[in-house]
Amino acid sequence: MFGAVATPFEVLAEPTRRRILDLLRERPRSVGELTDELGLTQPGTSKHLRVLRDAGLVRVRPDAQRRWYELCPEPLAELDAWLAPYRWMWAGRLDLLEQHLNTMPNGSDSSAARDNPSDHPEPGQPDGRKTEDR
Amino acid sequence: MFGAVATPFEVLAEPTRRRILDLLRERPRSVGELTDELGLTQPGTSKHLRVLRDAGLVRVRPDAQRRWYELCPEPLAELDAWLAPYRWMWAGRLDLLEQHLNTMPNGSDSSAARDNPSDHPEPGQPDGRKTEDR
DNA sequence: GCCGAACATACCAAGTCAGTAATATGTCAG
DNA sequence: CTGACATATTACTGACTTGGTATGTTCGGC
Numbered sequence: 001m002f003g004a005v006a007t008p009f010e011v012l013a014e015p016t017r018r019r020i021l022d023l024l025r026e027r028p029r030s031v032g033e034l035t036d037e038l039g040l041t042q043p044g045t046s047k048h049l050r051v052l053r054d055a056g057l058v059r060v061r062p063d064a065q066r067r068w069y070e071l072c073p074e075p076l077a078e079l080d081a082w083l084a085p086y087r088w089m090w091a092g093r094l095d096l097l098e099q100h101l102n103t104m105p106n107g108s109d110s111s112a113a114r115d116n117p118s119d120h121p122e123p124g125q126p127d128g129r130k131t132e133d134r
Numbered sequence: 135m136f137g138a139v140a141t142p143f144e145v146l147a148e149p150t151r152r153r154i155l156d157l158l159r160e161r162p163r164s165v166g167e168l169t170d171e172l173g174l175t176q177p178g179t180s181k182h183l184r185v186l187r188d189a190g191l192v193r194v195r196p197d198a199q200r201r202w203y204e205l206c207p208e209p210l211a212e213l214d215a216w217l218a219p220y221r222w223m224w225a226g227r228l229d230l231l232e233q234h235l236n237t238m239p240n241g242s243d244s245s246a247a248r249d250n251p252s253d254h255p256e257p258g259q260p261d262g263r264k265t266e267d268r
Numbered sequence: 269g270c271c272g273a274a275c276a277t278a279c280c281a282a283g284t285c286a287g288t289a290a291t292a293t294g295t296c297a298g
Numbered sequence: 299c300t301g302a303c304a305t306a307t308t309a310c311t312g313a314c315t316t317g318g319t320a321t322g323t324t325c326g327g328c
Contacts, residue, residue, distance in 0.1 A: 013147035014286080018216065025219060031305060044287055046306055065295045065304045073223040080221065082152065083214055085159060089207040148316085165275060178317055180276055199274045199325045 008079045011055045016040070017048050021071060024058060028070035142209045143216075145189045150174070151182050155205060158192060162204035 012018055016038060023029060023037055035045040049069060052058040056075045061068045146152055150172060157163060157171055169179040183203055186192040190209045195202040 007149075009143075009149075009152070010147045013144045015141075015143075016286085018143070021220075041288060042305070043289080043307080047286080050306085067305065071220075071223070073220045076217060076220050077224050079213075080217055083210060083217070086155075086207045086210050087214065089205070090211050150316090166273095175318060176275070177277080177319080181316080184276085201275065 005054050006051065008055060008057065008075045009082075011051055011057060012079070014048070017052060020045075020048060020052060021057065024069060024071040028061070028068045030066050030068055032066075034069070139188050140185065142189060142191065142213045145185055145191060146213070148182070151186060154179075154182060154186060155191065158203060158205040162195070162202045164200050164202055166200075168203070 012021075019038065020034060023034060029037075031042065031045055031049065034049070035042045038045060040048075049058060053060065057072055058069050059072045061070060146155075153172065154168060157168060163171075165176065165179055165183065168183070169176045172179055174182075183192060187194065191206055192203050193206045195204065
């Protein structure tokens, strides 16, 4: 049943859905375009898009009979929030993280993401995981 | 079949497994302890631990007939790596990013950075199907 | 050696999900 | 209006996952 909204964790468990997001990260795409890239049938693609839409991870912009899907990354913040308390632990392989930080599209103040002010006494570690059920 | 190793994404899609990791983040625990906290049966707990162990997310330290499970956060780096290119996007919640940066213990000036400047994420996981067709 | 504790595995029933095919809706062109 | 195209929805099947009960297996104590 798709009526129940799923958490980003469950939604992203599917490699196909991660690929869709990766494709949409570059530019918005139509369903046919995505279908072609994914090698799926058109209904299969639409179903994945439906799940992503219900989870708030993509947004649709209709243009005539074409639907342009674009990324909507806000729900990923929940994933990031869950991951946050663990992040300091694998400091040994920080290179991996760094490497992908470098893949970020340039511009914008990526320096803000780069700098690492450990002197920042930020109290609010909400640690809030929703811990809901399926 | 549990023989196939799953990606951290699939493993963490289960709320119970995330809870196990959250519990192990505080301190190592025995199976009975986890069973009690999770409200599951002992075999149920063992099965989840098996999945987590296969994914490399936990490690076992046997002590007589007791098994102490402890967190093994390295595979979470894959999740983090996938997430990284998206992180700059939800600039509205930059506070979250900043907050997690603050959880890092110290500078760790990221000396080793780019030995694999790949365009795509998925460092450890082939982006194709995980197993066969359906 | 025997018994109980702690944990793992095997097996089973139920729910869920991915993929495909068939069909419906809606829009543009003529 | 009609036909072609783009997408959504539904129905169905097969595979996988989850949680439970029952049954090993290993270890320590007696």
